[in-house]
Amino acid sequence: xxxxxxxxxxxxxxxxxxxxxxxxxxxxxxxxxxxxxxxxxxxxxxxxxxxxxxxxxxxxxxxxxxxxxxxxxxxxxxxxxxxxxxxxxxxxxxxxxxxxxxxxxxxxxxxxxxxxxxxxxxxxxxxxxxxxxxxxxxxxxxxxxxxxxxxxxxxxxxxxxxxxxxxxxxxxxxxxxxxxxxxxxxxxxxxxxxxxxxxxxxxxxxxxxxxxxxxxxxxxxxxxxxxxxxxxxxxxxxxxxxxxxxxxxxxxxxxxxxxxxxxxxxxxxxxxxxxxxxxxxxxxxxxxxxxxx
Numbered sequence: 001x002x003x004x005x006x007x008x009x010x011x012x013x014x015x016x017x018x019x020x021x022x023x024x025x026x027x028x029x030x031x032x033x034x035x036x037x038x039x040x041x042x043x044x045x046x047x048x049x050x051x052x053x054x055x056x057x058x059x060x061x062x063x064x065x066x067x068x069x070x071x072x073x074x075x076x077x078x079x080x081x082x083x084x085x086x087x088x089x090x091x092x093x094x095x096x097x098x099x100x101x102x103x104x105x106x107x108x109x110x111x112x113x114x115x116x117x118x119x120x121x122x123x124x125x126x127x128x129x130x131x132x133x134x135x136x137x138x139x140x141x142x143x144x145x146x147x148x149x150x151x152x153x154x155x156x157x158x159x160x161x162x163x164x165x166x167x168x169x170x171x172x173x174x175x176x177x178x179x180x181x182x183x184x185x186x187x188x189x190x191x192x193x194x195x196x197x198x199x200x201x202x203x204x205x206x207x208x209x210x211x212x213x214x215x216x217x218x219x220x221x222x223x224x225x226x227x228x229x230x231x232x233x234x235x236x237x238x239x240x241x242x243x244x245x246x247x248x249x250x251x252x253x254x255x256x257x258x259x260x261x262x263x264x265x266x267x268x269x270x271x272x273x274x275x276x277x278x279x280x281x282x283x284x285x286x287x288x289x290x291x292x293x
Contacts, residue, residue: 030069032099033080035092038072041082041116049087057091066092070102071119073112080104083112084119114142121153127178128187132163139164158282165191173203182206185213189220198223255284 070085082089083105092100117134120126126134138144138152146164150157166174166187177187186206193199202223206216248261255273257280263269275281 030101031104033070033072033102033104034078035089035098035100037078038070038080038082038089038100038102039075040086040089041112049090054087054091054094057087058094061088061091061095061097066097066101070100071115072102072104074104081112083115114138114144117142118152127180128163128166128184129174129178132166135160135163136167156282158285162188170196170200170203172200176203176207183213186211186216189213189216192220193223255287257284 066088068085068088070088071083072080073083075081080102085102089100117138121131121134135149138149139146144152146157146160149155149160153160166177169177169187169190173182173187173190176182177184182203186203190199190202193202202216202219205211205219211219248259251259251261251271257274260272260274261269273284275284
């Protein structure tokens with residue numbers, strides 16, 4: 001038999017206005033809702049729930065009740081839909097509860113989607129691909145930029161960018177990441193390989209030989225060296241090598257990194273801005289943003 005509910009606080013990261021949650025309006029006060037009147041959120045980003053963790057949460061609920069109320073919206077007479085808290089809802093059903101504490105809010109579908117995505121990113125142990133999909137949906141369906149998402153979920157923009165890049169990996173590698181065959185570190189190393197066939201080859205080798213992240217990073221660096229084109233010799237009679245050298249030096253000083261600058265005899269070339277960490281990438285992006293503005 002479930003013990004008396006121990007209703008807790010701490011919904012601050014649930015929606016855009018944490019003060020509103022800590023001091024809910026009368027329309028958002030805690031109510032006891034019949035569990036059979038609640039249905040799940042069709043926009044829930046989590047597609048799988050860990051049964052063992054659900055059982056653990058269920059036992060905790062049987063012992064101390066639901067510490068954090070669900071957040072629901074009313075969709076009809078005695079009918080409610082989950083905005084946030086599906087894992088708690090599922091565990092409560094396993095625990096045999098007939099009623100659950102909840103905040104009942106009014107929310108349009110687009111706001112409900114945003115609230116559910118942000119809440120899950122912050123509070124659930126999503127796998128990296130589920131997090132990436134949630135970020136992608138916030139951008140596409142809720143029209144949020146990476147900068148606004150950074151404010152909502154409290155993550156650096158470079159972190160969000162790294163998650164979004166995971167969705168460019170071949171499906172086999174994404175599945176391997178979801179099933180924990182490889183880690184986020186392995187995946188981030190593989191992202192730097194442009195050829196999908198080579199990505200899959202290194203992915204297969206990683207699983208077969210149980211390679212560490214550092215070993216995979218070393219493989220990728222070795223591959224980059226093999227594929228790196230040799231700098232072409234300057235055309236005979238070209239008299240502006242000194243000017244190109246000065247420009248490279250100027251750019252390197254501006255971006256605070258060793259700029260790679262090459263140009264072929266026909267005048268075509270490229271400028272590469274290398275970085276060694278998320279922090280350096282963030283600095284480069286900040287400089288580019290400043291220039292753009």
